[in-house]
Amino acid sequence: MRTILLLTFSLLVFSGFVQAKKSPPNNAPIDIVVNRSKTCGCCGKWLEHLKNNNFNVVDNMLDDVQSIKTQHGVSPEMASCHTALVGGYVVEGHVPASDIKKLLASKPKVIGISVPGMPAGTPGMEMGDKQDAYQVLSFDKNQKTHVFSQYEAK
Ligand SMILES: [Cu+2]
Numbered sequence: 001m002r003t004i005l006l007l008t009f010s011l012l013v014f015s016g017f018v019q020a021k022k023s024p025p026n027n028a029p030i031d032i033v034v035n036r037s038k039t040c041g042c043c044g045k046w047l048e049h050l051k052n053n054n055f056n057v058v059d060n061m062l063d064d065v066q067s068i069k070t071q072h073g074v075s076p077e078m079a080s081c082h083t084a085l086v087g088g089y090v091v092e093g094h095v096p097a098s099d100i101k102k103l104l105a106s107k108p109k110v111i112g113i114s115v116p117g118m119p120a121g122t123p124g125m126e127m128g129d130k131q132d133a134y135q136v137l138s139f140d141k142n143q144k145t146h147v148f149s150q151y152e153a154k
Pocket of ligand 1: 042043081082094118124
């Protein structure tokens with residue numbers, strides 16, 4: 001009798017464990033703070049792109065975005081228009097939402113990722129059907145960069 005009780009108990013614990021393992025998919029919106037200047041129209045479009053991809057955006061309009069870049073280790077080579085902060089990372093410029101999710105899932109040892117400049121066809125920089133080839137670069141505190149992902153010209 002004791003054995004049966006023990007077995008039942010372990011089964012219950014085990015099934016509880018299995019259920020915990022397949023806990024609900026994490027669909028909670030991702031908090032992100034976007035620092036940008038008031039006059040930046042393409043930044044506003046990028047914010048819309050984030051909102052459409054389950055980000056909870058704090059739109060932080062500043063007169064001086066450059067000091068935020070300096071403070072967070074964004075070099076002039078990595079710089080673009082807006083500077084976003086998410087999950088301990090810096091996201092600079094028109095980075096696709098899918099790359100931000102990839103960054104948060106893979107947690108590389110970098111400061112953040114950037115699409116330097118403002119290539120046409122990136123999210124928020126749509127220009128009809130035109131898309132420049134562009135790369136999303138990761139950058140670290142030693143100014144080392146790596147290709148994080150890349151997109152073909154269209
Ligand atoms: Cu821009």
